[in-house]
Amino acid sequence: MQPMDHFHYSGRVLYCEGVPIPELAETYGTPLFVYSKRTLLYHLHQLQRAFAPAEPLICYSIKTNPNLTICRLMRENGTGFDVTSGGELFRAIQAGGAPERIVFAGVGKTDREMSEALDAGILMFNVESEGELAALSELVERRRQRVRIALRVNPDVDPKTHVKTTTGKRGTKFGLDWERVERIAASLVHHPRVELVGVHMHLGSPIYSTEPYRAALERAIPLIATLRRQGHDIRYFNTGGGFGIHYRKQEALPADAFAEVILPAVREARCQLILEPGRFIVGNAGILVSRVLYVKESGGKRFIIQDAAMNDLIRPTLYDAFHRIWPVEPPADVPAPPEDYEVSIPHTRPADIVGPVCESGDFLARDRWFPEVKRGELLAIFSAGAYGMAMSSNYNGRCRAAEVLVDGDKHRLIRRRETYADLIRQELEV
Numbered sequence: 001m002q003p004m005d006h007f008h009y010s011g012r013v014l015y016c017e018g019v020p021i022p023e024l025a026e027t028y029g030t031p032l033f034v035y036s037k038r039t040l041l042y043h044l045h046q047l048q049r050a051f052a053p054a055e056p057l058i059c060y061s062i063k064t065n066p067n068l069t070i071c072r073l074m075r076e077n078g079t080g081f082d083v084t085s086g087g088e089l090f091r092a093i094q095a096g097g098a099p100e101r102i103v104f105a106g107v108g109k110t111d112r113e114m115s116e117a118l119d120a121g122i123l124m125f126n127v128e129s130e131g132e133l134a135a136l137s138e139l140v141e142r143r144r145q146r147v148r149i150a151l152r153v154n155p156d157v158d159p160k161t162h163v164k165t166t167t168g169k170r171g172t173k174f175g176l177d178w179e180r181v182e183r184i185a186a187s188l189v190h191h192p193r194v195e196l197v198g199v200h201m202h203l204g205s206p207i208y209s210t211e212p213y214r215a216a217l218e219r220a221i222p223l224i225a226t227l228r229r230q231g232h233d234i235r236y237f238n239t240g241g242g243f244g245i246h247y248r249k250q251e252a253l254p255a256d257a258f259a260e261v262i263l264p265a266v267r268e269a270r271c272q273l274i275l276e277p278g279r280f281i282v283g284n285a286g287i288l289v290s291r292v293l294y295v296k297e298s299g300g301k302r303f304i305i306q307d308a309a310m311n312d313l314i315r316p317t318l319y320d321a322f323h324r325i326w327p328v329e330p331p332a333d334v335p336a337p338p339e340d341y342e343v344s345i346p347h348t349r350p351a352d353i354v355g356p357v358c359e360s361g362d363f364l365a366r367d368r369w370f371p372e373v374k375r376g377e378l379l380a381i382f383s384a385g386a387y388g389m390a391m392s393s394n395y396n397g398r399c400r401a402a403e404v405l406v407d408g409d410k411h412r413l414i415r416r417r418e419t420y421a422d423l424i425r426q427e428l429e430v
Contacts, residue, residue, distance in 0.1 A: 286385025
């Protein structure tokens, strides 16, 4: 584990900062999401330092991890918010977010959501279609109000990430086709209520190369110049997020590498830079802790059945995503942790690490070299801070996990475990 992510083995026991994971499991139960405050702030500060010359507005992407405590921590350390729904806007406001530091993205904003954002006085909307632009224009006309927007353009750049998380390629539902943008912008030159102030691009996530950004920026700079010639005061350039993190080894680039590509383009564009990071900040700041229920041999395979499931962390099922997994207290004859989780490791053998949900797709790892474990032992699923709890569900009548924040040698509950009563509460109150 990289030293800047404060999960480490000491005396063959996994710790989060100064707290042993078994202590947290005993206190709060499993499955359990554990977050490191130091790691959250480390990655945020890396972004802030790398992009400091541009004095960017960093809008934390709430969709990656919407926990209110984490959102407040982001706001206290200088971020705005990137929201994609009325619910996320509500969270941003509840976290103390300043409306003038909130950007509203998403392809399917409803009239209610747009009205709520206008009432709040957010900085701008990222407009993704002509239909959305028409609906927003009609809404502000009825309200006798002005609105700031950025046009989200689709640069048709392949970020070489998973097909389900690619958003900047032609043929996805996101953004406006490049050839339509100038025409749409021209129609807004004399609009009495809609002010075009920015250009927005988000290529997808996670991205492990700067080349997609370089290619997209090369297209964006001339576009910004064209929009200014039309008469628009383009003041903001939103390059989105998408920076990759370490899921397997040390495969991700540092923030500095992306800054080296993005900062010159921002200077050339003469715009205020907006970034929308989420995964880069929270991804490696969280783990999911589970407890082994049974070990089963069937059909020539070994299955390690533990109490975390696809409803807790759906990324492996949804994206075939790889997460490092290792015992919290590994046997003495195996490394703690291994340098490479994808090769044969002495004193291990292949296993599928699965959950209790009634789906063959309920797995966290397949054919993974793994040591012998017994009922009751704890496992750690790493890099679970982003799109873990955020995408969790109650499928199979399972209660969502608890969340804990560790700060040095202290820890506190930041989301209690759901109860059976929570599962039916909304049905009893209708």
